[in-house]
Amino acid sequence: MKKISTKASIYFLIAVIAIIIVINIFAPLIAPYDPTATQMTLRNELPSSVHWFGTDGLGRDVLSRVIYGGRGSLFISFFATCLSMLIGIFIGGLAGWYDNWVDHSLQVLMSLFQSLPGLSISIAVVGVLGPSNYSILIALTLTGWSGVARIVRSQVREIKHKQYIESARTYLPSVFYLLFHHVLSALWPTLAVLTAQRMGRMMLSISALSFIGVGLQPPTPDWGVMIQDAKTYVIQQPWALIAPAVMICIAAFCLTRLGERLRDYRDAQMRTMENM
Amino acid sequence: MSHLLSIKDLEVTFRTAEGTGYAVTDVSADLKPHQITTILGESGSGKSVLGSAIVQLLAPNASAKGSIRFQDRELTTLSAKEMDRIRGTEIGWVAQNPQSALNSVFQIGTLIAEGPIHHKYITKNEKPTFVRKILTSLRLPEKLDKQYSFELSGGMAQRVLIASGSGMVPPLLILDEPTKGLDDNNVAAVKRIIEDLAARGSTPLVITHDVDLAEELADEIWIFYGSQLVEQAPKEAFFKQPLHPYSKGLIDATPKRGLVPIPGESPAFNTRPVRCTYYPRCPAALEICRNQACPTVTLDNRRVKCLRY
Numbered sequence: 001m002k003k004i005s006t007k008a009s010i011y012f013l014i015a016v017i018a019i020i021i022v023i024n025i026f027a028p029l030i031a032p033y034d035p036t037a038t039q040m041t042l043r044n045e046l047p048s049s050v051h052w053f054g055t056d057g058l059g060r061d062v063l064s065r066v067i068y069g070g071r072g073s074l075f076i077s078f079f080a081t082c083l084s085m086l087i088g089i090f091i092g093g094l095a096g097w098y099d100n101w102v103d104h105s106l107q108v109l110m111s112l113f114q115s116l117p118g119l120s121i122s123i124a125v126v127g128v129l130g131p132s133n134y135s136i137l138i139a140l141t142l143t144g145w146s147g148v149a150r151i152v153r154s155q156v157r158e159i160k161h162k163q164y165i166e167s168a169r170t171y172l173p174s175v176f177y178l179l180f181h182h183v184l185s186a187l188w189p190t191l192a193v194l195t196a197q198r199m200g201r202m203m204l205s206i207s208a209l210s211f212i213g214v215g216l217q218p219p220t221p222d223w224g225v226m227i228q229d230a231k232t233y234v235i236q237q238p239w240a241l242i243a244p245a246v247m248i249c250i251a252a253f254c255l256t257r258l259g260e261r262l263r264d265y266r267d268a269q270m271r272t273m274e275n276m
Numbered sequence: 277m278s279h280l281l282s283i284k285d286l287e288v289t290f291r292t293a294e295g296t297g298y299a300v301t302d303v304s305a306d307l308k309p310h311q312i313t314t315i316l317g318e319s320g321s322g323k324s325v326l327g328s329a330i331v332q333l334l335a336p337n338a339s340a341k342g343s344i345r346f347q348d349r350e351l352t353t354l355s356a357k358e359m360d361r362i363r364g365t366e367i368g369w370v371a372q373n374p375q376s377a378l379n380s381v382f383q384i385g386t387l388i389a390e391g392p393i394h395h396k397y398i399t400k401n402e403k404p405t406f407v408r409k410i411l412t413s414l415r416l417p418e419k420l421d422k423q424y425s426f427e428l429s430g431g432m433a434q435r436v437l438i439a440s441g442s443g444m445v446p447p448l449l450i451l452d453e454p455t456k457g458l459d460d461n462n463v464a465a466v467k468r469i470i471e472d473l474a475a476r477g478s479t480p481l482v483i484t485h486d487v488d489l490a491e492e493l494a495d496e497i498w499i500f501y502g503s504q505l506v507e508q509a510p511k512e513a514f515f516k517q518p519l520h521p522y523s524k525g526l527i528d529a530t531p532k533r534g535l536v537p538i539p540g541e542s543p544a545f546n547t548r549p550v551r552c553t554y555y556p557r558c559p560a561a562l563e564i565c566r567n568q569a570c571p572t573v574t575l576d577n578r579r580v581k582c583l584r585y
């Protein structure tokens with residue numbers, strides 16, 4: 001039996017992620033009900049032809065809430081990922097390029113931030129700034145950039161000794177251009193891997209924060225919030241918990257898995273390049 | 277004649293796990309403008325290191341002593357910023373191994389124009405015209421500007437690399453092994469390009485181990501052996517009568533002169549060489565060569581580092 005090719009599974013994972021994103025973007029057109037409309041007479045209904053996943057403890061349509069439920073975490077994790085990548089690339093790039101005090105001090109900074117316990121810091125930040133999308137964004141960026149920086153730094157250390165970089169150095173006056181254009185051009189595969197991985201992890205973190213009540217706040221239709229809401233009635237109406245849980249798993253799994261598959265693909269490409 | 281480049285008592289050492297390596301020692305030379313000078317020597321003799329020292333791009337584990345004057349500036353004491361301004365505009369460098377010295381992610385047009393754009397030699401709008409002009413002058417097809425280095429043959433890649441290093445017609449252009457691995461047609465093309473650049477005002481300093489190329493291209497020949505310049509001479513005089521025993525050996529080892537190999541191996545040094553570095557292999561060695569320091573003597577318009585003179 002032939003194994004599914006890396007490329008095919010990359011396409012498949014991208015397709016699944018794209019579908020989830022599209023569903024969330026077009027949620028107002030797709031969702032059969034208003035996700036926040038309560039119906040006190042129809043609480044904790046089991047799935048039926050009217051409410052496919054049943055209703056929750058306040059009589060809200062679970063399917064509609066699930067359809068809306070990724071918006072917050074997808075949106076925030078996307079921006080938090082972009083921000084951490086930008087900061088990580090900038091700091092890691094400089095640290096990797098220079099061999100002097102710049103590298104030493106940036107390394108101290110990286111270790112400092114990397115040694116912070118992620119979830120506790122997030123809770124602390126949200127605790128200080130109050131729960132809002134911005135505080136989640138800041139919390140995730142604070143804890144996310146240092147890992148990116150570390151990987152970028154070690155890659156830049158290798159790439160800067162490549163002949164095409166040394167050659168470009170002989171006619172380019174700007175180290176910044178050389179670093180963030182030439183060196184980075186070799187880093188795109190790694191950055192793609194990192195982006196997917198980070199975003200998967202951040203989605204999980206946001207759901208965890210929402211679940212413990214310091215992330216997105218009720219009545220926002222969010223998968224993490226929904227799990228928290230549904231746990232009281234899990235015996236009567238398990239679907240209100242299962243549906244968002246499954247969605248979180250699919251989204252986070254696809255993103256992290258995509259990261260791994262992209263990494264495999266990159267490594268295979270590099271091997272063939274080296275054998276050429 | 278005034279000099280474009282004056283090197284005095286240059287020494288370049290490398291710190292390695294095995295100790296200190298001496299790659300360039302006791303090198304003094306003056307480069308005359310408006311003619312082609314070729315540095316000829318076997319692999320590992322220190323030619324590329326000498327070139328990197330001139331453009332001040334030595335590896336981090338290197339340290340250099342001595343003086344390198346370019347026009348009226350002492351390069352060894354210039355700030356990194358000033359050196360950045362000189363590199364590409366006044367001193368060009370064409371690296372060896374063109375296929376790996378070209379970034380395969382960017383289009384050829386970008387690689388040719390980015391130096392001149394960043395040095396404000398041309399504006400972004402002038403890029404297409406500039407690239408087209410350069411490509412034509414190198415007898416390359418114009419459509420190359422949208423291609424990538426991995427799509428090029430070795431000969432084309434070499435010419436593109438020359439283009440990216442020489443676009444601003446720097447007064448001094450150092451080319452490291454520009455014909456290595458090329459077939460005869462491409463060697464001829466590269467030779468023509470170097471001559472063109474010389475005619476347009478660049479002074480090419482060509483590093484090579486190809487004696488035939490040096491004979492066809494050079495006005496002035498510098499012979500590098502074992503980290504040192506052992507002979508400097510005008511081409512005609514050199515090939516009529518090489519003075520240094522190594523020069524004789526080098527010429528006799530070429531295919532058209534009988535392919536007589538020089539016995540022994542190229543040296544590597546972990547202490548500063550005191551006596552002649554060629555002594556262990558020299559067929560004409562004298563008794564005094566064993567333990568006497570070997571100064572460089574000037575004879576008419578040539579210089580030789582050998583105790584026989």
Ligand SMILES: Nc1ncnc2c1ncn2[C@@H]1O[C@H](COP(=O)(O)OP(=O)(O)O)[C@@H](O)[C@H]1O
Binds near residue numbers: 291299320544
């Ligand atoms: N970064 C480095 N570290 C240690 N040794 C080096 C380094 N670069 C060059 N060398 C040594 O310097 C000597 C001269 O090298 P090079 O100038 O490249 O020779 P070539 O004449 O073939 O261009 C060699 O013995 C080489 O091993």
Ligand SMILES: [Mg+2]
Binds near residue numbers: 323452453
């Ligand atoms: Mg070399």
